[in-house]
Amino acid sequence: MSHGEGEAALTARVKAEAEAQGFARAGVAQAGALHEDGAHLDAWLAAGNHGQMSWMAETAPVRKDPRDPRMLEHARSVIVMAAPYLGRSGYEGPSPGRVAKYALGRDYHNVLGKKSRKLARLLQEAGYAARVAVDSKPVFERAWAERAGVGFVGKNCCLIVPGLGSHVFLACVVTTAPLRADAPMGRRCGTCTLCLDACPTRAFSGPRSLDARRCISYLTIEHRGPIPHAQRQALGPWLFGCDVCQDVCPYNQTAGATQGSLDAFEPSERWRGFEVAELLQMSDEQLHVWAAGSAVKRARPEGLARNAALVLGNRGEKPHLRVLDDARQNHRSEVVREAASWGRTELSRRLAASE
Template sequence: MDAGALRNELERRAAALGFDALAVTRPDAIPSAASRLARALADGHHATMGWLADRAELRGRPDALWPEARSVVMLAMNYGPDEDPRRAVAEGMRGAISVYAQGDDYHEVIKGRLKQVAGALAAAGAEAKVFVDTAPVMEKPLAEAAGLGWQGKHTNLVSTRFGSWLFLGAIFTTAELPADAPETDHCGSCRACLDACPTDAFPAPYRLDARRCVSYLTIEHHGPIPREFRAAMGNRIYGCDDCLAACPWNKFAQTGREMRLAARDALKAPRLADLAALDDAAFRSLFAKSPVKRIGRDRFARNVAIALGNAEGSEAAGAALGLAGDASPMVRGAAAWALSRLMTRADFEDLARERRAAEQDAGVREEWDAALALEAA
């Protein structure tokens, strides 16, 4: 099979398996990636995500990851929502979960299908390796080099066909395939994504400081949420879509076709009070097959407690009070902050002094002290 025919077979298989786009680039097509990554690491913008620094030399040079590879096949699957995700952010007593996490885990959906696409390469006598966040592969720069879209000022991929909503997968292969032209940056003077960020996580266009990003804070960050970001988090309990949703190119976005990636009704805008009541078993059941399950119940309950503190009313206060007695110190600390915002000053001071005196964890005692100090101010 010649290279053109093999490319056609890859495209046929990809379309049949639900992928919305396929393009090809070379392993050496992103020469600036290494220096951009090095700058981000030097500035500490990777926060506690040490895996970004691990094997950074391979992450910045795909041609070094597998020297025998001659082509990189980039595939994209659209997961466009059926409504603007910012609507959920406006609902105070409901939680906002990032669109990508409202259905099944995309890693599980895409990886098996990548292998099926790659079967055409094996049948043609070529070797292939598939990647979906499973190796030091920088999918977004490679997707830009292949022409699937461009990395916008929010650092995410933007497509003229699908807007902000694309999952990416990569197939490295020893086959020599015709490469596509890279996509042009179409951001122009627009800064809608930068202005939409609730925590000002972009120190400059095309640069993201994960330490300030709600997605990092609610998913990757393991300890208490820094106090300076809690109010700005609003009701975002897993990830944040604000910079993605703000992009004007979403006027061309389409609702995703893959049913396994479609939002489950139970995860579109779940009630915070219900989420606060979840024990570990109930958490695992509700988020079975969802990416949310990977952060564990305690980190999720921490996020819910913060969201409750940004809500109003007796229902929010009651749910936060329940979390103040949680087995996890991290959750109890977040609940202390929430209650300082939900209770009257007198009632909170009485509760805080009582709970602080009984608290064994130094970190939680500090949270009560900080909350009392804020109340006094």
């Protein structure tokens, strides 16, 4: 175990490995306490913005400082990588619903976890400890990405990488290696408020501040049980996640993120000709198999079927009345039966209004 290699040389090797693994950007920050972001996180949690995501509150001390023994004691550096995920072949989602672009391809936890572990191994072979976090550990990824100069946090809370946009995943390697830190860049949203204004559920309480309880992404992915009535119509076509606050962003109007996107994130075959109504007709076992290898499995079988019922209510057509009727009466889950009942009433109302 030798620590002989200089800081600059090791940093260069790590960045070269990140590039070799297909990451479009990599930056380094010095590990330590995140004072400003940490204080904001505390206030965000205290106001209940995290909804049912109790794990966010339980792990807050670790998120605020990766040197917490639950992450990596004696950590000196945080390496942050960005990987674009916009498919080149165009959107191929379900009909008549929509799935957030990040979830159309293969599960990023697996794809990027594997790549990040290559960087961790390089550091371990140089005699240091290193741990990987790809939305899988209590690491405050956007805050570190900003510190490491990978991009800046926009008013929509997303990390925006100039030249790529915000349709990028983040991956972190926390290490005891002392590496050369990069300089953060300034925030560049200017006076634009397109994202805040476009949110269908008015989930932003202000710039860089999201009430997850109203966010379509949270409601369709993380929230268990019935989705509150007040948000159901506003969900519109969103079956899983939501891209509205990113789609309207001027930084995403250029093709940047499709260029560096990995093949693994091209829309998967599971979406070809896929009908949302099928989700209401599948058993839990079938749903498990169907969702395997995709980030959509996070919503669990019950959540996927529940969301499908609401989407059909908002966007369905006359033939879907039968599917909803069947699910309303016969679905094994009470949550789905209730959502289908709402969906049926909503769809009938819409059909009557358009006649």
